[in-house]
Amino acid sequence: MKNFYRDNGLIIVICCLVLILFILTGYFYLTETDFFWMIAPFVVLISGFCIGKLIMVTRKTFQYFAFISEEIEQADKKSLFHLPVSIAIIDSSHKFIWFNKSFLNNFKEEAISGNPLSCITDINVEKLLKGEAAEIFHGGKYYKISAVIPKNTEQENVYVVYFEDITRRALLEIEKKLSKPVVMLISIDNFNEMFERALESERANVTVKIDRLLEEFSAGTTGIMKKTNRDRCWAVIEQRHVDKLIEEKVKLLDKAREIAVTDRINVTLSIGIGATAKSIAESEQLARQALEMAQGRGGDQAALKTENGFEFYGGVSKGIEKHNKVKARIIANSLADLIENSDRVYIMGHKSGDLDSVGSSIGLACLIRNLGKEAYIAVEKNTTLCADLIDRFTGFSLLTSPAKAREQFTENSLLIITDTHIPNMLEDAELYKIAKKVVVIDHHRKMVNHVDNALIFFHETYASSAAEMVTELLPYFGEAGKLSAQQAEALLAGIMLDTKNFTVRTGVRTFEAAAFLRKLGADTVSVKSLFANSFESYKKKVAIVSSAGIYNKCAIAYSSELTENIRLIAPQAADEMLGISGVVASFVVFRSQANEISVSARSLGAMNVQLVMEQIGGGGHLTMAGAQFQGVSIDDAKDLLLKSIDKYFELNS
16 A cells, blocks of 8 residues: 555656656757757656656556455455345346355255245245335245345346345234234023023033133133123133134134033033224224124124124034013014104015015015005015915015115115025115115024114024014014914915924924914915925926935035026925935035026035035025025036035034
């Protein structure tokens, strides 16, 4: 460095000396010509010497700067190699051509020249080059990946990829998420009905077992649990324990089911979990919604409220029937007030109305007319599955088309929905959209996208049918509830359809409702005639049953032809197949319209066909459910059904 400054000073001196010599030479050339020629040779020699020295010094300077540049480049490479951040250089085919020491230490097996970047991650390099960073987990560490195109390089299509170790930050974020408090609400299903005929000692014994089960669950977490009354408690646990609970498929439900009250009754729980909440207060609110959904679907299940809706676990057992009719009396009084304050009432069921949907609507319409109010049933006559029942009431002016109902509907009109609570399954969704006052009467297990603006939501999953629920309301309307024999038969037909002639989902209240209708004059022989099929329909049903095969203890039949009354024949064929030994459920896949494939599912309770149908976009009840597909083939629908059955047994094995 000293030589460099010394040589630079010499350059300045030489330049000044040469400049002075040339000035003096020019002066003597103009004034003293003789003297100029005497000193000219010496000036030339001295100038030549100075210029030569100048060239030598300048050359050393350039050499010095070249040396410094090389030293800096070597230092850059050395520092890049020892940089604590993992760095790799890849070519246009995304293969490693160079990597530093940190990369070699963190990716020992992959740090081989020629290996592709995909051996570490399949991330899109083009997105990285656009400035989109990504995070990966590899070798027990978390990395943030970014990439740049190096500048001032002779190589083309060469990229530098940075792997920033963010393990510490990622672990803190994970711990923050796992330690987030989550509210759980746990309810014992139908506590009073369960112990209705039990001795006090039996009640105490079962209660102790339930309390011990809940205490053991709480002890296995870092949370707290508090019992609010004898059939309900709440808990606040960390998210990590919720994840474990879900991973184990909520074994708490299975353990509760092992507690026997009687030979036929076991304890079941409904659990609501308020996950994805930003605060404990919000989590408690979500848990209440989830618990309501779990109970609305029949209990014996856990509902997890997520950002995208609900997730359900369990729900494999039958619900315990409630014997208390207080709710029916309260609903009847509230419904009477709504009817009184409405100018007219319209009643509507689900698409392709069956005996339960149309029968319960007829019972309600006749009741409302007995109260002195106008009442009409909005139904498409050409698409119903109960033409014989509709023919019986054609002369009563009860039936109207949905289009006409929309024209006459006013802001003060009341809409009553029967046998469904899903807007997209209604006979006419547009009529529902314009209604300001809505009442729902349904017995199907609650689904996520349900009617959420009903003034009265009469929903009982233990009931056999909507017709049974309507029948329970009749006595509370006094004389108006005394229907004629023909009107009572419409309700009895709905009960007989959904109970398969009183064989499934039949409780004490079902027989009480049937007995009440029998007192009104309902004739079972007359009702039975509504179920009669033509000879051609009977042959088609037999053909469907004969084509069935057994898959995972399920009888599955297919019908690719679009035939008359297929919507009525297919469910009957599914019912027939339940009589096959060893069959726990039956499914019929059939073409219901030119561009629509439907599935009719039935069981006797050993398998929850509702859960199977929900996985393919359908729904229903534990023993009776269905689904529809648009624009798919029979084979595609079959594949979806088989996958759904496999998933059901996988989740409930």
